[in-house]
Amino acid sequence: MRSILAIALRNLRRHKLRTLLSISAIIIAVIIGIFYRSILIAYSESTFENFIQLESGHVRLVDEEYARRERVLSLQNTVDGFAGEGLEAMMATLKAEEAITGILPRLRFPAFYTEGDEMEHMLGWGVDIEGEVEEIDFGRHLAEGRLPESGNREIAFGHSLLDELNRQVGDRITLLYNTSYNSLQGSTFTITGKIDTGLPYFDANIFVTPLDQAQDILDMPDQATELLLFGSNRDQDSSIVSAVSSKLETDGDSGRYQLTSWRDSGGIVQWLMAYQRIIFVVMAGIVFLASLIIINTLMMVIKERKKEIGTMASLGLKDKEIVMLFTCEGALMGILGSVIGAIIGGGLTAYFSVVGLDFTEVMGSMGDSTLIDAVVFPTFSLENLLVAMVLGIIVSTIACIIPARQAAKVEPSEAMRDLK
Amino acid sequence: MLILKIALRNLARHKKRTIFTAIVIAVAICFYVFADALILGMMDSSYENITEYEFGHIQLMSGEYWEEKDDLPLQNLISLEEDTLARITDRPEVTGYAPRLDFSAEMTDGRDSIPLIGRGIDLEQEASNFRIKDSIIEGSYFEAGQPEAVIGQSLAEDMELEVGDFFMLIVRTRGEAFNVIDLIVAGIINTPNPYINDNVVFLPIDLARDALLVEGDQASHISLKLTGRELAADSSTEISELLASGPASENYQAYSWEEGAEDLIVMQEYSDMVLILVLGVILLLAMAGIANTVILSVIERFKEIGMMKAMGMKVKEVTFLIGLEAAGIGILGGILGVILGAGAVYLLSTYGINIYAGMEGELDLPISMAVIYGSWKPGTFIFVFVYSVVVSFISGLMPAYWGAKKNPVDILHE
Numbered sequence: 001m002r003s004i005l006a007i008a009l010r011n012l013r014r015h016k017l018r019t020l021l022s023i024s025a026i027i028i029a030v031i032i033g034i035f036y037r038s039i040l041i042a043y044s045e046s047t048f049e050n051f052i053q054l055e056s057g058h059v060r061l062v063d064e065e066y067a068r069r070e071r072v073l074s075l076q077n078t079v080d081g082f083a084g085e086g087l088e089a090m091m092a093t094l095k096a097e098e099a100i101t102g103i104l105p106r107l108r109f110p111a112f113y114t115e116g117d118e119m120e121h122m123l124g125w126g127v128d129i130e131g132e133v134e135e136i137d138f139g140r141h142l143a144e145g146r147l148p149e150s151g152n153r154e155i156a157f158g159h160s161l162l163d164e165l166n167r168q169v170g171d172r173i174t175l176l177y178n179t180s181y182n183s184l185q186g187s188t189f190t191i192t193g194k195i196d197t198g199l200p201y202f203d204a205n206i207f208v209t210p211l212d213q214a215q216d217i218l219d220m221p222d223q224a225t226e227l228l229l230f231g232s233n234r235d236q237d238s239s240i241v242s243a244v245s246s247k248l249e250t251d252g253d254s255g256r257y258q259l260t261s262w263r264d265s266g267g268i269v270q271w272l273m274a275y276q277r278i279i280f281v282v283m284a285g286i287v288f289l290a291s292l293i294i295i296n297t298l299m300m301v302i303k304e305r306k307k308e309i310g311t312m313a314s315l316g317l318k319d320k321e322i323v324m325l326f327t328c329e330g331a332l333m334g335i336l337g338s339v340i341g342a343i344i345g346g347g348l349t350a351y352f353s354v355v356g357l358d359f360t361e362v363m364g365s366m367g368d369s370t371l372i373d374a375v376v377f378p379t380f381s382l383e384n385l386l387v388a389m390v391l392g393i394i395v396s397t398i399a400c401i402i403p404a405r406q407a408a409k410v411e412p413s414e415a416m417r418d419l420k
Numbered sequence: 421m422l423i424l425k426i427a428l429r430n431l432a433r434h435k436k437r438t439i440f441t442a443i444v445i446a447v448a449i450c451f452y453v454f455a456d457a458l459i460l461g462m463m464d465s466s467y468e469n470i471t472e473y474e475f476g477h478i479q480l481m482s483g484e485y486w487e488e489k490d491d492l493p494l495q496n497l498i499s500l501e502e503d504t505l506a507r508i509t510d511r512p513e514v515t516g517y518a519p520r521l522d523f524s525a526e527m528t529d530g531r532d533s534i535p536l537i538g539r540g541i542d543l544e545q546e547a548s549n550f551r552i553k554d555s556i557i558e559g560s561y562f563e564a565g566q567p568e569a570v571i572g573q574s575l576a577e578d579m580e581l582e583v584g585d586f587f588m589l590i591v592r593t594r595g596e597a598f599n600v601i602d603l604i605v606a607g608i609i610n611t612p613n614p615y616i617n618d619n620v621v622f623l624p625i626d627l628a629r630d631a632l633l634v635e636g637d638q639a640s641h642i643s644l645k646l647t648g649r650e651l652a653a654d655s656s657t658e659i660s661e662l663l664a665s666g667p668a669s670e671n672y673q674a675y676s677w678e679e680g681a682e683d684l685i686v687m688q689e690y691s692d693m694v695l696i697l698v699l700g701v702i703l704l705l706a707m708a709g710i711a712n713t714v715i716l717s718v719i720e721r722f723k724e725i726g727m728m729k730a731m732g733m734k735v736k737e738v739t740f741l742i743g744l745e746a747a748g749i750g751i752l753g754g755i756l757g758v759i760l761g762a763g764a765v766y767l768l769s770t771y772g773i774n775i776y777a778g779m780e781g782e783l784d785l786p787i788s789m790a791v792i793y794g795s796w797k798p799g800t801f802i803f804v805f806v807y808s809v810v811v812s813f814i815s816g817l818m819p820a821y822w823g824a825k826k827n828p829v830d831i832l833h834e
Contacts, residue, residue, distance in 0.1 A: 071578050071618075074532045110535060112526065117494045119524040119592045121535035178533050184590075285701065292708040296715055300822060303719050 004321060008328035011301075018297040023337040026392050029290040030341025031348070033283055033388045038349040038378035039357065040279055044272050045379065048234070048262070050199060050371040051269055053136040056262045057104060057228025059240040064258045066225065073110055073123075075180040078223040082251040086222040093247070094229065099239040101232050102135040104128060105224035107214040111177040111207075113165060122161060123206050124177070126214020126224070135230055145169035145193035150210035156193035158203035169194055175207075179219045187217045198373060237261035268371050287391070291399040294333070298326065298400055302407040309407055322408040323401065330400025331393060338392030342385045353380045423737070427744040431752075434717055441713040442753035445812070448702045449757025449804050450764055456695060457765040457794035458773070463688050464795050467649065467677075469613040470684070472551050475677045476518070476643030477652045478659065480508075483671040485640065492524045492537065494594045497638035498672055505642075507662060513646045513655055518545035519639035521628045525589040525601075527621060529579055536575070536619045538589055538601075540628025549645045552609060552622060559583035559607035567627060568606035572617030576608045583608060589621065594633040601631045644674075652676035703807065706753075707815040714746050714816045718823030725823055738824035739817060746816020747809055754805040761801065768794030 012019045052058060065077035081090040091103050107126035112119050129147050132138035139147065148154030155173075157165070167173055174188045189209065197203055215221055231240050241259050248257055263269060302309070309322060317325075360374040431438050471477055481489075482496040500508075509517055521540035526533050543564055547553040552570065553561045562568035571581065581587060582605065589601040603623060611617055625639070646655060659674035666672060678685060718725070728738055772793040 069532075069578050069580070071574075072532045072534050076531060110526075110533065112535065114592050114598075116596050117592050117594050118491060119526070120491075121524065121526075178528070182528070182531055182533070282701075285705070289701075289705055289708055292705075292712060296708065296712050296819075299712075299715055299719070300819065 004325050004328055008325055008332055011325075012329055012332060015297075015301050015304075018301050019333060022294045022297050022333050022396070023340075025290040025293040026334060026337025026396055027341040027344070029286050030338050030388050030392045031345040032286055033391070034342065034345030034384055035348050035378070036279065037283075037388075038353075038380065038384055039376060040276060041381070041384070042353075042379045043372060043376045044276060046373045046376070047268060047272055047371055050197075050373070051265070052234060052262050053138075054197075054199075054202060054371065056260065056265045058231050058234050058237045058262055059229040059244070060260050060262075060265070061227040061229060061244065061257055062225070062260075064256060067258050067260075073108055073225070075109060075178075075218060075220065075225070078107075078180075078220060078225055079105075079227055079257070080223040082248075087224050088222055091227070094227075094244065097240075097243045097247070099231050099236055099243045100229050102131070102230040104131050104135055104228040104230070105211060106226050106228065107211055107218070107220065107224045108226070109177055109214065109218055111175045113173065113175055120165060122175075124155075124175070124214065125206055125208050126211040126218075127208055128211050129208075141195050141197045143194045143196040145191075148192050148208065148210055148213075150212050152210070153187060153189050153213060154192045155189040155207045155209040156195050157191060157207045158205060159194050159196045160200065160204040161207065162191070162194055164204070167191055177218065179217070181219055185217065198375075199371060201371060234262060237263060287395055291395055294330065294396055294399040295403055298330070298403045299406075302326070302403055319408040323404045326400050326404030326407060327397055330404075331397040334393035334396030337396065338389040341392060342389045345388065346380070346385050349378045349380045349384075352378045423741050423744060427741055427748055430741075430745050431748045437713055437717060438749055438752065441709055441749050442756055444709045445706045445750060445753025445808055446756035446760055448706045449754060449808060450760040452695075452699055452702055452804055453757070453761030453800055454764045454768065454794075455698065456797065456800045457768055458792060459691050459695060460795040460797055461768070461772075461792045463684070463691075465612065465792055466684050467681070469611075470681050471645075471649050471677050473555075473611050473613040473616050474550075475680045476549065477646040477649055477677050478644040478656045479641040479675050479677075479680065480644065480659070480663065480672060481641035481675065483673050486673065486675060489640075492522050492640070494523065494632060494634060497521075497634065497640060498642060498670075499636055499638045500642065500672070501666075504663070504666065508644070508659055511655070511659075513648075513651045514644055515647055516545065516549040516645045517642055518542055518549050518645075519625065519637070519642045520546075521625050521632070521634060521638070522640040523591055523628065523632055525591045525621070527575075527579065527587060527589055529581065529585070529587045532579065533590075534579070536621060538591065538621050538623060538628060540625035541622055542625050546622075549643070551611065552616075555609040555611045556607045557610045559605065562606040562622075562624065564624060566606070566624075567601075567603050568623070569603040570607045570609055570622040571605060572620060573608055573610040574614075574617045575619070575621070576605070581605050589623075589631075591631060593631065599631050599633075601627065649677065653678060699804075699807075703811055706808065707811055710746055710749060710812050710815045711819055713749065714742060714819040715822075717745075718742060718819055722823065722826060725826065729824075735821075735824045739820045742820030742823065743813050743817045746820070747813035749816075750809040750812025753812070754808045757808065758801050758805055761804075765794045765796060768792075769796065 061079060063077040063079060066074060079087060079090070081087055082093065087105060091105065094100055094103055105128055109124050109126070110121065111124045112121045114120070127138075129138075129150060133147070142156070143159055145156070148156055157167070162168075165173065169191055171191050172188055173191060174186050176184060176186045179185055195203065195206075195208065211224065215223065229240050229244065231237065238261065241261055244259055248259075263273075313319075313322065354377075356375045356377045358375050480500070481498050484496040485493065485498070488496070505517070508514060519542055523538045523540075525536060525538040527536050541552075543562065547561060556570070557573065559570075562570060569587075576582070579587070585605050587603055587605070589603065591599050591601060593599045601623070603621075609617070628634070629638070644659075646652060653676045656674040656676040656679075663670075663672040663674060725738055728741075729735070733741075770793075
């Protein structure tokens with residue numbers, strides 16, 4: 001075996017051009033594989049997390065009618081408990097479920113502000129402030145001031161919205177809204193904080209106020225528009241759905257409330273998942289391309305060395321060993337190429353994981369309403385590197401087997417025919 | 421030329437391999453051409469959305485209004501003298517004009533309310549220049565003098581409104597007070613423009629002016645239609661100059677639709693880039709395929725090559741010959757690809773693809789949600805064909821050279 005290895009190494013050095021070409025192909029394929037995948041993973045992760053934290057939780061519970069006409073954000077079809085028993089009771093019951101580790105109630109309502117002849121539309125979120133801080137670390141988005149406290153008419157604004165309204169933390173502001181009885185009312189709030197999530201979707205449109213305040217001003221006691229249910233991790237969504245569904249069955253409310261996992265919430269999540277599949281196909285294509293190059297170059301080499309192969313065969317080298325010889329060459333090139341590719345690819349990823357890639361220009365105004373972060377920090381993961389390396393080695397080894405088996409079939413006598 | 425004849429004959433000798441490789445190239449070309457036509461169709465459709473349903477080709481408005489247009493202010497409105505307007509509409513490329521008064525409103529039906537945009541329009545002008553009237557699927561276009569409105573289908577569905585139903589628009593007037601506009605749904609429209617379908621209520625402009633306390637014939641902007649959208653850029657520059665001769669306080673300008681559609685333009689540039697990348701990858705694959713074929717054929721024909729060299733052909737000539745064969749495969753593949761591609765694009769432009777099936781309302785992008793019809797771009801076909809021939813030739817050269825260098829004596833001995 002050692003001698004085969006030695007011969008393989010020597011052969012690689014003999015055909016420098018071929019070795020260089022093949023290794024380059026492998027390096028490029030591995031770099032692309034590592035780097036692009038790390039970008040994709042990063043922004044899929046961040047988008048999924050954004051979506052889960054801001055839109056759906058792991059599972060979202062809403063009234064069916066509400067979901068059907070969600071754009072209208074109707075305050076008529078709310079979550080008001082099992083059989084109308086109230087939100088608090090419902091949340092207590094649900095918390096008892098093993099699969100559920102946290103619940104965030106939210107009351108979303110449209111509001112507007114007028115000054116002069118202009119009307120500025122915005123969206124208010126009545127939330128359980130402490131719950132949000134605990135469950136999704138909402139406090140990390142606080143850029144200035146503090147989050148509003150329950151029991152007080154206080155709010156925190158998304159930072160671009162605050163700028164648009166020409167206000168500062170500490171000011172007061174009167175906002176107008178329609179209550180659940182569709183009566184136009186106004187309330188004056190104290191602005192306690194400024195929020196920066198990095199997503200214009202939030203920062204330019206939303207303000208946050210304690211749930212009890214929202215319930216009060218909208219005349220919606222013990223209600224919310226949606227419940228975000230969380231498990232220990234986002235793959236718990238199906239267990240949460242089944243646990244809650246059976247609860248809804250027993251309480252007779254299964255026709256009224258709707259449970260949606262974050263995966264099925266449509267829009268950006270499914271688009272990203274489809275995109276991931278497409279990228280997988282593209283990567284496979286690149287791998288195929290690299291293999292073709294390896295195969296081609298090996299075929300040329302084998303043809304050139306027919307005599308040599310025949311000689312070795314006549315000296316007792318078995319077919320199997322000939323195949324192993326070329327396979328070894330493939331494996332060695334694979335190892336070298338994959339390691340170099342992994343180092344470069346890993347380096348690129350590490351660099352950009354700190355510096356970040358800025359896609360704001362490419363996203364244009366689509367960035368205003370999307371949950372995709374404009375600046376992406378590729379995820380540096382050793383697993384990614386390892387997978388790419390192993391794949392590189394395996395593919396280049398296999399790619400060599402095909403022409404190698406052809407080479408082994410050469411009759412020694414034929415190969416040596418012109419030996420003088 | 422003798423070399424050409426030999427190359428052709430050689431290609432014919434290995435029909436199966438030649439055809440197989442040619443097919444690989446043809447598929448690659450067909451795919452690229454199809455993708456190009458599809459994207460072009462998508463872009464066209466999106467541009468149409470903008471020019472035929474919303475922006476028009478050019479908009480005339482105050483420079484100050486343009487800066488603030490997203491806020492829908494009622495300040496810095498435009499009002500043109502009759503002869504100024506006449507000078508503009510008399511221009512050969514201008515086919516029509518339509519004034520609009522846009523304002524922010526809260527639509528309510530007594531139960532629910534949503535924020536949206538009210539657009540006061542001149543009934544006749546809007547109907548003759550834009551496709552709003554043609555998009556009516558229920559009810560009818562409104563009549564002058566009636567407190568009627570036309571709304572988009574998704575808006576109607578969400579608010580559960582039908583033709584004949586009442587609703588109200590809460591607005592903020594120029595006098596800095598609230599006002600309510602009572603309207604009846606006259607017609608419901610469905611356009612390929614999701615922005616219009618979801619967010620806009622069309623009503624008579626005089627009704628809007630009255631409710632908002634806007635005097636005279638002021639408008640947020642005046643939209644112009646031209647004979648073709650490619651004329652917009654130049655035309656708007658000239659019209660801006662024309663308008664600049666008015667009082668400086670007015671600061672009226674003409675803006676072309678491209679300025680109003682920056683996102684789309686950026687998206688198009690981005691997708692052009694992606695397409696080029698895809699082309700690169702696909703043709704790299706084709707190159708590898710050709711090189712593969714040439715290597716195999718050269719290996720089989722070592723004796724023949726040796727013979728040719730023994731008869732006096734130089735290495736350069738042998739290389740060129742084999743390179744020609746490779747180019748020949750490229751030509752064959754190119755022709756096949758162009759035919760296949762043309763067929764695919766024809767199907768696309770006749771029947772279209774509804775790639776948005778099931779995605780209505782899901783994406784917040786300014787893309788048209790219509791059925792996409794491919795657009796022909798003969799330049800793409802030519803480009804891809806030439807590219808494939810050249811690339812085939814080049815990728816055949818290296819293996820050709822490798823084979824041609826072989827010592828004829830060694831080869832003949834075998």
